[in-house]
Amino acid sequence: MGKDEYIIQVExxxxxxxxxxxxxxxxxxxxRGELLAILGPPGSGKTTLxxxxxxxxxxDAGDVIINGRIVNDLPPYERGVSLVFETLAxxxxxxxxxxIASPLIAEKKDKEYIDRRVGEISRLLxxxxxxxxxxxxxxxxxxQRVAIARALAKExxxxxxxxxxxxxxxxxxxxLRTEFKKLKSLLGKTIILATSDPSDAxxxxxxxxxxxxxxxxxxxxxxxxxxxxxxxxxxxxxxxNILNEVSIxxxxxxxxxxxxxxxxxxxxPYFLKVLREVGExxxxxxxxxxxxxxxxxxxxxxxxxxxxxxxxYEYRGSEYLVYARKGERVFRSLRxxxxxxxxxERVEVCIPHTNAxxxxxxxxxxxx
Amino acid sequence: MRKRNQYTTPLVLYxxxxxxxxxxxxxxxxxxxxxxxxxxxxxxxxxAEIYSGLFELTRVTLENFEEAYRYGAYSAIxxxxxxxxxxVAIALVLAVLASYAFSRFAVKGKNILMFYxxxxxxxxxxxxxxxxxxxxxxxxLKGTYLGxxxxxxxxxxxxxxxxxxxxxxxxxxxxxxxxxxxGHSTMFILFKIIIPMVIPGIAASAAFAAIMLWxxxxxxxxxxxxxxxxxxxxxxxxRGERGFxxxxxAAIEVVYILPIIILVFWLQKYMLRGxxxxxxxx
Numbered sequence: 001m002g003k004d005e006y007i008i009q010v011e012x013x014x015x016x017x018x019x020x021x022x023x024x025x026x027x028x029x030x031x032r033g034e035l036l037a038i039l040g041p042p043g044s045g046k047t048t049l050x051x052x053x054x055x056x057x058x059x060d061a062g063d064v065i066i067n068g069r070i071v072n073d074l075p076p077y078e079r080g081v082s083l084v085f086e087t088l089a090x091x092x093x094x095x096x097x098x099x100i101a102s103p104l105i106a107e108k109k110d111k112e113y114i115d116r117r118v119g120e121i122s123r124l125l126x127x128x129x130x131x132x133x134x135x136x137x138x139x140x141x142x143x144q145r146v147a148i149a150r151a152l153a154k155e156x157x158x159x160x161x162x163x164x165x166x167x168x169x170x171x172x173x174x175x176l177r178t179e180f181k182k183l184k185s186l187l188g189k190t191i192i193l194a195t196s197d198p199s200d201a202x203x204x205x206x207x208x209x210x211x212x213x214x215x216x217x218x219x220x221x222x223x224x225x226x227x228x229x230x231x232x233x234x235x236x237x238x239x240x241n242i243l244n245e246v247s248i249x250x251x252x253x254x255x256x257x258x259x260x261x262x263x264x265x266x267x268x269p270y271f272l273k274v275l276r277e278v279g280e281x282x283x284x285x286x287x288x289x290x291x292x293x294x295x296x297x298x299x300x301x302x303x304x305x306x307x308x309x310x311x312x313y314e315y316r317g318s319e320y321l322v323y324a325r326k327g328e329r330v331f332r333s334l335r336x337x338x339x340x341x342x343x344x345e346r347v348e349v350c351i352p353h354t355n356a357x358x359x360x361x362x363x364x365x366x367x368x
Numbered sequence: 369m370r371k372r373n374q375y376t377t378p379l380v381l382y383x384x385x386x387x388x389x390x391x392x393x394x395x396x397x398x399x400x401x402x403x404x405x406x407x408x409x410x411x412x413x414x415x416a417e418i419y420s421g422l423f424e425l426t427r428v429t430l431e432n433f434e435e436a437y438r439y440g441a442y443s444a445i446x447x448x449x450x451x452x453x454x455x456v457a458i459a460l461v462l463a464v465l466a467s468y469a470f471s472r473f474a475v476k477g478k479n480i481l482m483f484y485x486x487x488x489x490x491x492x493x494x495x496x497x498x499x500x501x502x503x504x505x506x507x508x509l510k511g512t513y514l515g516x517x518x519x520x521x522x523x524x525x526x527x528x529x530x531x532x533x534x535x536x537x538x539x540x541x542x543x544x545x546x547x548x549x550x551g552h553s554t555m556f557i558l559f560k561i562i563i564p565m566v567i568p569g570i571a572a573s574a575a576f577a578a579i580m581l582w583x584x585x586x587x588x589x590x591x592x593x594x595x596x597x598x599x600x601x602x603x604x605x606x607r608g609e610r611g612f613x614x615x616x617x618a619a620i621e622v623v624y625i626l627p628i629i630i631l632v633f634w635l636q637k638y639m640l641r642g643x644x645x646x647x648x649x650x
Contacts, residue, residue: 051545054549056548056549076545077548077551081549083546085546086542087542089540089542089545090546092565093561093564093565094561102547102550103549103550103551106550106552106556107551150550154549154550
């Protein structure tokens with residue numbers, strides 16, 4: 001595969017601020033029309049990386065290559081990139097029309113072209129009715145759309161979106177997610193999106209790049225990230241720190257098995273086999289809420305089964321998120337209906353081995 | 369009974385205290401306002417009644433204003449307006465450019481420079497008067513509008529830079545960066561984006577500078593000429609043939625304070641924000 005096929009390559013980008021390394025040898029490459037989601041907690045360096053690509057911050061080392069050309073020394077407007085800022089950065093003294101037209105005015109396009117283009121984009125984002133309004137008189141969702149519209153008005157190769165969905169209510173969020181997908185397929189543009197929300201990254205990205213403390217810790221298609229997180233901290237992050245976890249230990253003779261959820265449990269021989277195969281004395285078994293069963297009684301469980309206590313539920317539209325507790329440990333399960341139990345009653349928690357992720361007890365890295 | 373007293377005594381005390389505070393405020397207000405009232409009353413009194421009581425006003429007349437006109441008060445007011453507006457305008461243009469640079473660019477020794485700018489205001493103006501006088505005399509700026517305008521611009525520049533910079537600092541840098549990505553020039557960013565957003569700051573610093581320059585006396589006294597004399601200087605030199613003509617003085621004062629009162633009323637909401645700059649978030 002020739003290097004020229006990539007629309008953008010980022011090679012070994014590094015950046016230090018006041019002695020703190022905020023980006024550490026970041027590299028990736030994208031083809032035309034791909035969407036890369038950079039996922040990481042706040043302060044992981046996402047914004048800095050996007051601003052380096054846009055040419056607003058100078059990197060200490062590494063190259064940004066756009067369309068086969070090193071653009072390190074080019075000013076932002078010559079790089080063929082467009083950026084939606086996390087803060088949106090609309091021009092508050094200007095109207096929505098003027099905001100969207102801003103990049104076109106800078107390119108000295110004629111009035112007719114500007115009118116047409118602003119019209120097209122505002123129709124696409126459903127903001128035609130607010131074109132005459134001042135940018136500081138808009139609601140959160142409207143401002144977000146205007147910021148995206150301004151970025152789209154510019155004929156760019158690559159669109160950089162910094163937390164474009166944060167601070168939005170659920171309804172607008174889902175609507176905008178769908179719109180991004182539409183934009184991507186309609187316009188065939190390359191998009192790099194930074195987000196701290198795993199669900200946005202997994203829903204939107206063709207590729208997801210996990211950025212923690214300025215370093216890439218995993219990169220790949222969303223399905224790989226979700227079902228094969230490289231280590232347990234990634235899995236925890238993807239669930240917002242509410243992963244179902246059980247730790248299994250085996251004694252040095254390979255005979256006696258114990259779990260950190262007490263005595264009352266049953267375990268599928270499969271896990272013992274794994275333990276022996278990998279030669280570890282303890283592993284952590286984890287599952288997402290959709291891979292865990294909580295019910296009054298689970299008859300056949302080909303995994304581990306723990307007895308717990310029903311402590312509550314959340315209604316999630318079409319399904320319920322059911323909570324059960326065993327000691328300090330909380331398990332969550334996504335179900336179509338509520339189990340037939342009352343609060344505090346005994347329930348059984350089952351994590352089938354087909355849904356379980358196994359992590360090394362020592363290093364926390366994924367075993368299988 | 370005893371219990372009742374416990375509650376009533378503080379209530380009485382509270383009322384007494386409140387009345388005392390109120391009385392104090394009235395007294396303070398009187399101290400500040402009576403001279404202004406006196407000035408207005410003198411200005412509209414006939415000449416013969418000037419020495420009658422302060423609150424006695426039998427007839428309202430404009431004869432003092434006519435006198436003031438003959439004495440050249442109106443050309444002095446015009447001079448005041450010219451030097452004040454000129455000084456403020458030059459200071460604002462320079463202050464906007466300087467404060468944008470200080471706020472946004474990596475200026476070497478920024479903090480020291482900002483302190484230096486402020487420190488020029490810490491010097492007593494009297495220490496500068498001799499060198500400036502000699503300098504202006506030599507280059508022919510003494511007695512000209514331009515001379516006074518330049519000195520006034522220099523005087524109001526530090527406060528203007530500090531105030532406008534604090535307003536620009538409040539604007540997120542992302543907005544400048546967004547404009548850079550759009551492809552705009554620095555000048556476009558400054559004039560079309562930043563300046564419209566700091567209009568309140570510019571208005572506030574214009575108001576403060578205008579008040580200071582309008583009342584300025586020392587430099588005006590030494591650097592103005594016969595034709596360029598502003599009102600503050602005119603007022604100091606006023607003398608009638610038979611002692612002071614108080615009616616005329618009062619009439620000039622009335623015309624002198626009106627423009628600045630109107631300006632302050634017009635810009636007071638910005639001035640309040642200017643006074644608290646840096647201390648509150650918008």
